[in-house]
Amino acid sequence: MRRAHARAVEAAAIDFGLVNRSRDVYVSNEGLAAREAQNARNAAMLESTIAHNLDTDQEFTLAELSAKGPANKAVRRAELMTRIAGFERIAIASAHAGLFLTITCPSKMHAFKVVGPKGREKAIRNTRYDGTKPDEAQAYLRGVWARIRAALARRGISLYGFRIAEPQHDGTPHWHLLVFYPPQHDKTVxxxxxxxxxxxxxxxxxxxxxxxxxxxxxxALGTAAAYIAKYVAKNIDGYKLDKDLIGNDALETSARVEAWAHSPVPADWRAAGDDLARAAPRRICSGRCARACACGAQRREPRRKDRRARKRVCRVGSLRQRARRCALRPRLPGASRDIPRRLAHGLRRRSGREAGRH
Structure with missing residues (x-):
């Protein structure tokens, strides 16, 4: 209910022309106020709740404990920079190339466009706007990225790094990605x-x-962390930034971007490699096959304690052994549950043909 309400408020603000660089930049004032009120309620609850350690008889407020973790913006920023530096060390050790890229939505997904000379820009209505809201534009970008990584995976190319969803002046998201990969795939990527x-x-x-x-x-121009540090600061706490690209104060900008990131638009930061590792769901074969089964199910590795199972091999031409050893467990709703029956049916047909030959 709360998410539906926030989505409706932002959609109405965009339709009324309130979210743009000339009015409420990145997110509506109503959305910002709701996020600030939520933060204030959370802070009051944390301050008023005490955790007591029965073993050491120590007491701390939850606010003190939360300040030790990534809920603290300074800690979160340091954690992200550390993770980025870790990716870079892996890339250097593997002699991988690095690429910083930006993907933006088509113009028809923007409610406003910017016109005028540099320094005197203003936002005007986009006559081509098709009514796309920020969460729908985010879904479009996720689909684009899914097709990109699927196409690269078919060529045997894997990427790893970070991606960030960041708002443009009218709340429409665009993505910044810092990715690493083997340098011979540069043109293909x-x-x-x-x-x-x-x-x-x-x-x-x-x-x-x-x-x-x-x-x-x-x-020669800097590290991976240097490339992306300003985006980290802009999206967390405005650390060491004076103004954003529009000329607004960095602290106000970070507060608005944080409110935007906790609106119906999903999480701001994510590891790009996580997406590549998350393959489409597959049916899993629980048998002891050393090969993929005829049904297309993925082989599950036997447990370490059952080392003898590794020596068992399903003969490619033997439907009898497949039907006996492979108890298929569908992992998707609606997946077929009669695969062993089909295997048994194929076995009967084959046995009948063999009997006819004799």
């Missing part, structure tokens, strides 16, 4: 990203320059 990022309305004016941007990592 760029062409694949460009293909799917520009698949929708890729021929519109400015699409090639503005909707897909690539910056290759150069050790």
């Amino acid at each position: 760029e062409s694949t990203v460009r293909r799917y990022a520009l698949e929708m309305d890729g021929d519109e004016a400015g699409a090639q320059e503005k909707r897909c941007d690539f910056k290759r990592m150069d050790a």
Whole structure:
């Protein structure tokens, strides 16, 4: 109910033309006020709740304990920078290339567009706007990224790194990604990203320059953390930033971006490698097969204690052994539950043909 209410408030603010660089930047004032009130309620609850250690007879408020973890913005920022530095160390040790790229939604998903000379820009209604809201634009970007990584996976290319969802002035998300991969796949990665990022309305004016941007990592210009540090600060606490790209105060900007990130639009930061590791659900074969079964089920590795099972091999041509050893357990709702029956049916048909030969 709370999420539906927040989604409706932001959608109404966008439709009324309140969210843009000339009015309420990134998120509506109502959305910002709701987030600040939520933070105040949470802080009051944490301050008024005491945790008592019965063994040591120590007492701490939950506010004191939460300040030790990533709920503390300074700790969270340091944790993210540490993780980014860790990715970079892995990339350097593996001699992998680094790429900082930005993917932006088509112009029809933006309620407002910016016109005017630099320094005197203003936001005006976008006549091509199709009513897409920030959570729908985020779903579009997730779909684009899913197709990109699926296409690269088919070529045997894996990426790892970080991606961030960040709002533009009218609340429409765009993504910044810092990814690493073997350097021989440089052109393939760029062409694949460009293909799917520009698949929708890729021929519109400015699409090639503005909707897909690539910056290759150069050790002479700085580390991976240096490339992405300002985006980390902007999205957490505005650390060591004076103004954002629009000219607003960094602290106000970080508060608005934080409110936007906790609106119906999903999480701001995520490890890009997590997406690549999360494959589509598959049926799992619980048998002791050393090969993938005829049904297409993925083989499950036998437990370590059952070492003898590793020596068992399902003969490719033997339906009898497959039907006997492979008890299939569908892992998806609606997945077929009669696969062993089909195997048994194939076994009967084969036995009948063999009997006919004799």
